[in-house]
Amino acid sequence: MLKFLIEKEFKQIVRNAFLPRMIIMMPVMMMLVLPWAANQEVKDVRLSIVDNDHSVYSERLVNKIISSGYFKLTDVSASNPEAMRSIESGKADIILEIQDEFEKSLVNEGAARVMISANSVNSTEGGLGLSYLSAILADYATELREEQGGQAVVTAVEVPSFGVMSQYKFNPHLDYKVFMVPALMVTLLTMLCGFLPALNIVGEKEAGTIEQINVTPVKKLVFVLAKLIPYWVIGFAVLTVAIGLGALVYGIYPVGNLLTIFLFATIYILVVSGMGLVISNYSDTMQQAMFVMFFFMMILLLMSGLFTPTTSMPEWAKTITVFNPLKYFIQVMRLVYLKGSTFFEMIPQFLALCGFALALNTWAVMSYRKSQ
Numbered sequence: 001m002l003k004f005l006i007e008k009e010f011k012q013i014v015r016n017a018f019l020p021r022m023i024i025m026m027p028v029m030m031m032l033v034l035p036w037a038a039n040q041e042v043k044d045v046r047l048s049i050v051d052n053d054h055s056v057y058s059e060r061l062v063n064k065i066i067s068s069g070y071f072k073l074t075d076v077s078a079s080n081p082e083a084m085r086s087i088e089s090g091k092a093d094i095i096l097e098i099q100d101e102f103e104k105s106l107v108n109e110g111a112a113r114v115m116i117s118a119n120s121v122n123s124t125e126g127g128l129g130l131s132y133l134s135a136i137l138a139d140y141a142t143e144l145r146e147e148q149g150g151q152a153v154v155t156a157v158e159v160p161s162f163g164v165m166s167q168y169k170f171n172p173h174l175d176y177k178v179f180m181v182p183a184l185m186v187t188l189l190t191m192l193c194g195f196l197p198a199l200n201i202v203g204e205k206e207a208g209t210i211e212q213i214n215v216t217p218v219k220k221l222v223f224v225l226a227k228l229i230p231y232w233v234i235g236f237a238v239l240t241v242a243i244g245l246g247a248l249v250y251g252i253y254p255v256g257n258l259l260t261i262f263l264f265a266t267i268y269i270l271v272v273s274g275m276g277l278v279i280s281n282y283s284d285t286m287q288q289a290m291f292v293m294f295f296f297m298m299i300l301l302l303m304s305g306l307f308t309p310t311t312s313m314p315e316w317a318k319t320i321t322v323f324n325p326l327k328y329f330i331q332v333m334r335l336v337y338l339k340g341s342t343f344f345e346m347i348p349q350f351l352a353l354c355g356f357a358l359a360l361n362t363w364a365v366m367s368y369r370k371s372q
Contacts, residue, residue: 005226031245035177045129048075048083048092055103170338182333185242193235198276202289235269255340267353268329274360281367325356
Protein backbone atom coordinates (compact mmCIF):
# COMPACT_ATOMS: atom_id res chain seq x y z
CA MET A 1 0.00 0.00 0.00
CA LEU A 2 2.84 2.41 0.85
CA LYS A 3 4.33 1.91 -2.62
CA PHE A 4 1.08 2.87 -4.34
CA LEU A 5 0.59 5.95 -2.14
CA ILE A 6 4.14 7.15 -2.87
CA GLU A 7 3.53 6.58 -6.59
CA LYS A 8 0.33 8.63 -6.30
CA GLU A 9 2.22 11.50 -4.65
CA PHE A 10 4.84 11.62 -7.39
CA LYS A 11 2.15 11.56 -10.10
CA GLN A 12 0.34 14.45 -8.40
CA ILE A 13 3.56 16.48 -8.26
CA VAL A 14 4.38 15.83 -11.94
CA ARG A 15 0.84 16.63 -13.11
CA ASN A 16 0.79 19.90 -11.19
CA ALA A 17 1.54 22.78 -13.56
CA PHE A 18 3.29 24.86 -10.89
CA LEU A 19 5.24 22.54 -8.55
CA PRO A 20 7.83 21.08 -11.00
CA ARG A 21 8.71 24.58 -12.20
CA MET A 22 9.11 25.86 -8.67
CA ILE A 23 11.24 22.87 -7.64
CA ILE A 24 13.59 23.58 -10.56
CA MET A 25 13.59 27.39 -10.56
CA MET A 26 13.76 28.03 -6.82
CA PRO A 27 17.24 26.55 -6.19
CA VAL A 28 18.59 28.13 -9.36
CA MET A 29 17.29 31.62 -8.49
CA MET A 30 18.28 31.44 -4.82
CA MET A 31 21.80 30.22 -5.52
CA LEU A 32 22.46 32.59 -8.41
CA VAL A 33 20.87 35.79 -7.05
CA LEU A 34 20.85 35.85 -3.24
CA PRO A 35 24.60 35.35 -2.59
CA TRP A 36 25.25 38.52 -4.57
CA ALA A 37 22.35 40.48 -3.08
CA ALA A 38 22.77 39.38 0.56
CA ASN A 39 26.16 41.00 1.01
CA GLN A 40 27.25 42.95 4.07
CA GLU A 41 30.11 44.70 2.30
CA VAL A 42 29.14 48.37 1.98
CA LYS A 43 30.38 50.32 -1.03
CA ASP A 44 29.59 53.66 -2.68
CA VAL A 45 28.73 55.31 0.63
CA ARG A 46 27.60 58.83 -0.29
CA LEU A 47 29.99 61.35 1.24
CA SER A 48 29.59 65.05 1.91
CA ILE A 49 32.77 67.07 2.50
CA VAL A 50 33.01 70.29 4.50
CA ASP A 51 36.57 71.53 4.00
CA ASN A 52 37.15 74.57 6.21
CA ASP A 53 40.91 74.54 5.60
CA HIS A 54 41.32 74.23 1.78
CA SER A 55 44.94 73.23 2.20
CA VAL A 56 47.20 70.72 0.47
CA TYR A 57 46.87 68.30 3.39
CA SER A 58 43.07 68.48 3.47
CA GLU A 59 42.84 68.01 -0.31
CA ARG A 60 45.17 65.03 -0.04
CA LEU A 61 42.96 63.50 2.66
CA VAL A 62 39.83 63.91 0.51
CA ASN A 63 41.54 62.31 -2.50
CA LYS A 64 42.67 59.36 -0.36
CA ILE A 65 39.12 58.79 0.87
CA ILE A 66 37.57 58.95 -2.61
CA SER A 67 40.22 56.68 -4.14
CA SER A 68 39.52 53.96 -1.54
CA GLY A 69 36.50 52.77 -3.56
CA TYR A 70 34.17 52.72 -0.56
CA PHE A 71 32.96 56.31 -0.85
CA LYS A 72 31.31 58.37 -3.55
CA LEU A 73 31.58 62.16 -3.27
CA THR A 74 28.06 63.48 -3.77
CA ASP A 75 28.23 66.86 -2.03
CA VAL A 76 30.74 69.57 -1.16
CA SER A 77 29.27 72.01 1.35
CA ALA A 78 30.51 75.31 2.72
CA SER A 79 29.25 74.66 6.27
CA ASN A 80 28.04 71.91 8.55
CA PRO A 81 24.35 73.02 8.49
CA GLU A 82 24.42 72.93 4.70
CA ALA A 83 25.93 69.42 4.76
CA MET A 84 23.28 68.29 7.26
CA ARG A 85 20.60 69.34 4.77
CA SER A 86 22.20 66.99 2.23
CA ILE A 87 21.79 64.12 4.71
CA GLU A 88 18.18 65.10 5.44
CA SER A 89 17.40 65.20 1.71
CA GLY A 90 19.01 61.80 1.14
CA LYS A 91 21.94 63.09 -0.97
CA ALA A 92 24.61 61.98 1.53
CA ASP A 93 25.15 59.24 4.13
CA ILE A 94 28.23 60.60 5.93
CA ILE A 95 29.66 64.07 6.52
CA LEU A 96 33.39 64.63 6.93
CA GLU A 97 34.12 68.10 8.31
CA ILE A 98 37.75 69.20 8.22
CA GLN A 99 38.38 71.90 10.81
CA ASP A 100 40.04 75.30 10.32
CA GLU A 101 43.86 75.33 10.35
CA PHE A 102 43.96 71.57 9.73
CA GLU A 103 47.32 71.72 7.96
CA LYS A 104 48.78 74.25 10.43
CA SER A 105 47.83 72.04 13.38
CA LEU A 106 49.41 69.00 11.77
CA VAL A 107 52.67 70.80 11.03
CA ASN A 108 53.01 72.71 14.31
CA GLU A 109 51.31 70.47 16.87
CA GLY A 110 51.46 67.02 15.25
CA ALA A 111 47.69 66.50 15.67
CA ALA A 112 44.50 67.75 14.03
CA ARG A 113 40.77 67.25 14.44
CA VAL A 114 38.10 66.18 11.97
CA MET A 115 34.41 65.59 12.66
CA ILE A 116 32.41 62.72 11.19
CA SER A 117 28.59 62.64 11.17
CA ALA A 118 26.78 59.52 9.91
CA ASN A 119 23.18 58.95 8.89
CA SER A 120 22.17 55.91 10.96
CA VAL A 121 18.70 55.30 9.53
CA ASN A 122 20.43 52.37 7.85
CA SER A 123 22.52 51.36 10.84
CA THR A 124 24.62 48.86 8.88
CA GLU A 125 25.58 51.35 6.18
CA GLY A 126 26.13 54.17 8.68
CA GLY A 127 28.16 52.03 11.09
CA LEU A 128 30.34 50.36 8.46
CA GLY A 129 30.82 53.65 6.58
CA LEU A 130 32.00 55.27 9.80
CA SER A 131 34.38 52.36 10.44
CA TYR A 132 35.81 52.56 6.90
CA LEU A 133 36.33 56.32 7.20
CA SER A 134 38.01 55.96 10.60
CA ALA A 135 40.35 53.32 9.18
CA ILE A 136 41.29 55.59 6.26
CA LEU A 137 41.98 58.47 8.65
CA ALA A 138 44.19 56.21 10.77
CA ASP A 139 46.10 55.13 7.66
CA TYR A 140 46.49 58.76 6.59
CA ALA A 141 47.84 59.63 10.04
CA THR A 142 50.38 56.81 9.71
CA GLU A 143 51.53 58.16 6.34
CA LEU A 144 52.01 61.64 7.74
CA ARG A 145 53.76 60.29 10.83
CA GLU A 146 56.28 58.45 8.64
CA GLU A 147 56.84 61.50 6.45
CA GLN A 148 57.38 63.85 9.40
CA GLY A 149 59.40 61.63 11.67
CA GLY A 150 56.54 60.20 13.73
CA GLN A 151 54.84 63.43 14.78
CA ALA A 152 51.69 64.11 12.79
CA VAL A 153 48.45 62.44 13.87
CA VAL A 154 44.92 63.10 12.55
CA THR A 155 43.21 62.79 15.91
CA ALA A 156 42.80 64.62 19.17
CA VAL A 157 45.25 62.44 21.13
CA GLU A 158 48.61 61.06 20.07
CA VAL A 159 48.62 57.28 20.51
CA PRO A 160 51.34 54.63 20.13
CA SER A 161 51.39 52.55 16.95
CA PHE A 162 51.43 48.77 16.81
CA GLY A 163 52.44 46.32 14.15
CA VAL A 164 49.53 43.89 13.71
CA MET A 165 49.56 40.73 11.62
CA SER A 166 46.03 39.45 10.91
CA GLN A 167 45.19 35.84 10.13
CA TYR A 168 41.65 34.71 9.30
CA LYS A 169 41.01 31.01 9.75
CA PHE A 170 38.59 29.03 7.51
CA ASN A 171 37.58 32.11 5.44
CA PRO A 172 40.92 33.84 4.76
CA HIS A 173 39.52 36.52 2.43
CA LEU A 174 36.46 37.26 4.61
CA ASP A 175 34.24 36.52 1.60
CA TYR A 176 30.63 36.92 2.71
CA LYS A 177 29.42 34.55 -0.02
CA VAL A 178 31.43 31.72 1.53
CA PHE A 179 29.55 32.42 4.76
CA MET A 180 26.11 32.75 3.13
CA VAL A 181 25.98 30.04 0.45
CA PRO A 182 25.89 27.02 2.84
CA ALA A 183 23.19 28.72 4.93
CA LEU A 184 21.13 29.51 1.80
CA MET A 185 21.09 25.79 1.00
CA VAL A 186 19.45 25.21 4.39
CA THR A 187 16.93 27.98 3.70
CA LEU A 188 16.13 26.39 0.34
CA LEU A 189 15.46 22.98 1.90
CA THR A 190 13.36 24.59 4.64
CA MET A 191 11.09 26.41 2.22
CA LEU A 192 10.63 23.58 -0.27
CA CYS A 193 10.37 20.64 2.11
CA GLY A 194 8.33 22.59 4.66
CA PHE A 195 5.83 24.41 2.47
CA LEU A 196 5.14 21.72 -0.13
CA PRO A 197 3.92 18.90 2.18
CA ALA A 198 1.71 21.35 4.08
CA LEU A 199 0.14 22.77 0.93
CA ASN A 200 -0.18 19.30 -0.62
CA ILE A 201 -2.39 17.89 2.15
CA VAL A 202 -4.49 21.05 2.50
CA GLY A 203 -4.92 21.09 -1.28
CA GLU A 204 -6.26 17.51 -1.12
CA LYS A 205 -8.64 18.58 1.65
CA GLU A 206 -10.03 21.38 -0.49
CA ALA A 207 -10.31 19.15 -3.57
CA GLY A 208 -11.94 16.35 -1.56
CA THR A 209 -9.50 13.69 -2.81
CA ILE A 210 -8.22 12.98 0.69
CA GLU A 211 -11.60 11.46 1.56
CA GLN A 212 -10.84 8.59 -0.82
CA ILE A 213 -7.84 7.68 1.35
CA ASN A 214 -9.66 8.25 4.64
CA VAL A 215 -12.28 5.58 3.83
CA THR A 216 -9.57 2.97 3.17
CA PRO A 217 -7.88 0.93 5.95
CA VAL A 218 -4.59 2.79 5.42
CA LYS A 219 -2.92 3.42 8.77
CA LYS A 220 -2.01 6.94 9.77
CA LEU A 221 1.71 6.12 9.93
CA VAL A 222 1.66 4.77 6.36
CA PHE A 223 -0.19 7.88 5.16
CA VAL A 224 2.36 10.22 6.79
CA LEU A 225 5.29 8.22 5.38
CA ALA A 226 3.74 8.42 1.90
CA LYS A 227 3.68 12.21 2.28
CA LEU A 228 7.24 12.44 3.66
CA ILE A 229 9.21 10.19 1.33
CA PRO A 230 8.54 12.06 -1.98
CA TYR A 231 9.68 15.36 -0.47
CA TRP A 232 12.63 13.59 1.07
CA VAL A 233 13.70 12.57 -2.45
CA ILE A 234 12.99 16.08 -3.80
CA GLY A 235 15.03 17.58 -0.96
CA PHE A 236 18.05 15.42 -1.83
CA ALA A 237 17.77 16.38 -5.50
CA VAL A 238 17.48 20.10 -4.70
CA LEU A 239 20.42 19.96 -2.26
CA THR A 240 22.55 18.23 -4.89
CA VAL A 241 21.72 20.95 -7.44
CA ALA A 242 22.49 23.68 -4.88
CA ILE A 243 25.86 22.11 -3.98
CA GLY A 244 26.69 21.84 -7.68
CA LEU A 245 25.77 25.49 -8.33
CA GLY A 246 27.82 26.59 -5.32
CA ALA A 247 30.85 24.80 -6.75
CA LEU A 248 30.39 25.85 -10.39
CA VAL A 249 29.36 29.48 -9.91
CA TYR A 250 31.24 30.50 -6.75
CA GLY A 251 33.98 27.89 -6.50
CA ILE A 252 32.76 26.98 -3.00
CA TYR A 253 33.41 23.33 -2.10
CA PRO A 254 32.88 21.61 1.26
CA VAL A 255 36.17 21.17 3.09
CA GLY A 256 34.63 18.24 4.98
CA ASN A 257 32.95 15.06 3.78
CA LEU A 258 29.97 15.49 1.45
CA LEU A 259 28.36 12.37 2.93
CA THR A 260 28.19 14.13 6.30
CA ILE A 261 26.07 16.87 4.74
CA PHE A 262 23.66 14.34 3.21
CA LEU A 263 23.43 12.42 6.48
CA PHE A 264 22.35 15.54 8.36
CA ALA A 265 20.11 16.56 5.44
CA THR A 266 18.32 13.21 5.76
CA ILE A 267 17.26 14.09 9.30
CA TYR A 268 16.64 17.77 8.62
CA ILE A 269 14.25 17.13 5.72
CA LEU A 270 12.24 14.90 8.05
CA VAL A 271 12.16 17.77 10.56
CA VAL A 272 10.80 20.46 8.22
CA SER A 273 8.47 18.06 6.38
CA GLY A 274 7.09 16.90 9.73
CA MET A 275 6.51 20.52 10.71
CA GLY A 276 4.66 21.11 7.44
CA LEU A 277 2.47 18.05 8.03
CA VAL A 278 1.62 19.16 11.58
CA ILE A 279 0.50 22.57 10.29
CA SER A 280 -1.53 20.98 7.49
CA ASN A 281 -3.35 18.77 10.01
CA TYR A 282 -4.65 21.87 11.78
CA SER A 283 -5.39 23.92 8.64
CA ASP A 284 -8.61 23.74 6.65
CA THR A 285 -7.64 26.02 3.76
CA MET A 286 -4.53 26.86 1.73
CA GLN A 287 -4.60 30.42 3.07
CA GLN A 288 -4.46 29.19 6.67
CA ALA A 289 -1.56 26.84 5.96
CA MET A 290 0.40 29.49 4.05
CA PHE A 291 0.00 32.17 6.73
CA VAL A 292 0.96 29.82 9.57
CA MET A 293 3.97 28.46 7.66
CA PHE A 294 5.09 31.97 6.74
CA PHE A 295 4.78 33.08 10.37
CA PHE A 296 6.98 30.23 11.62
CA MET A 297 9.42 30.53 8.71
CA MET A 298 10.10 34.19 9.43
CA ILE A 299 10.80 33.50 13.10
CA LEU A 300 12.94 30.44 12.40
CA LEU A 301 15.01 32.17 9.70
CA LEU A 302 15.62 35.39 11.64
CA MET A 303 16.63 33.49 14.79
CA SER A 304 18.72 30.80 13.11
CA GLY A 305 22.03 32.63 12.75
CA LEU A 306 21.50 33.05 9.00
CA PHE A 307 22.39 36.76 9.11
CA THR A 308 23.26 37.50 12.75
CA PRO A 309 25.31 35.12 14.94
CA THR A 310 23.16 33.62 17.68
CA THR A 311 25.96 34.26 20.19
CA SER A 312 25.45 38.02 19.81
CA MET A 313 21.72 37.81 20.61
CA PRO A 314 20.22 38.71 24.02
CA GLU A 315 19.92 35.89 26.56
CA TRP A 316 16.15 35.48 26.05
CA ALA A 317 16.70 35.15 22.28
CA LYS A 318 19.49 32.60 22.80
CA THR A 319 17.03 30.52 24.83
CA ILE A 320 14.53 30.58 21.95
CA THR A 321 17.18 29.53 19.40
CA VAL A 322 17.68 26.28 21.35
CA PHE A 323 14.28 25.21 19.97
CA ASN A 324 15.08 26.25 16.39
CA PRO A 325 16.09 23.31 14.15
CA LEU A 326 17.38 25.66 11.43
CA LYS A 327 20.13 26.86 13.75
CA TYR A 328 21.60 23.37 14.08
CA PHE A 329 21.64 22.54 10.38
CA ILE A 330 23.07 25.97 9.45
CA GLN A 331 25.84 25.32 11.98
CA VAL A 332 26.46 21.91 10.41
CA MET A 333 26.63 23.28 6.86
CA ARG A 334 29.04 26.06 7.79
CA LEU A 335 31.22 23.76 9.89
CA VAL A 336 31.49 21.17 7.11
CA TYR A 337 31.92 23.71 4.31
CA LEU A 338 34.35 26.11 6.00
CA LYS A 339 36.05 24.13 8.77
CA GLY A 340 35.83 20.55 7.53
CA SER A 341 34.27 19.25 10.75
CA THR A 342 33.57 15.53 11.05
CA PHE A 343 30.37 13.83 12.21
CA PHE A 344 31.79 13.16 15.68
CA GLU A 345 32.45 16.88 16.18
CA MET A 346 28.79 17.63 15.48
CA ILE A 347 27.04 14.97 17.58
CA PRO A 348 25.15 17.62 19.64
CA GLN A 349 23.60 19.01 16.44
CA PHE A 350 22.78 15.48 15.22
CA LEU A 351 21.03 14.56 18.46
CA ALA A 352 19.09 17.83 18.45
CA LEU A 353 17.86 17.28 14.87
CA CYS A 354 16.92 13.67 15.65
CA GLY A 355 14.90 14.90 18.62
CA PHE A 356 13.06 17.44 16.46
CA ALA A 357 12.40 14.83 13.74
CA LEU A 358 11.00 12.31 16.23
CA ALA A 359 8.83 14.85 18.03
CA LEU A 360 7.38 16.57 14.95
CA ASN A 361 6.66 13.40 12.96
CA THR A 362 5.10 11.71 16.00
CA TRP A 363 2.93 14.80 16.38
CA ALA A 364 2.05 14.63 12.67
CA VAL A 365 0.91 11.00 12.97
CA MET A 366 -1.03 11.57 16.19
CA SER A 367 -2.76 14.75 14.97
CA TYR A 368 -3.87 13.36 11.60
CA ARG A 369 -7.62 12.76 11.69
CA LYS A 370 -9.00 10.23 9.23
CA SER A 371 -12.53 11.36 9.98
CA GLN A 372 -11.99 14.91 8.57
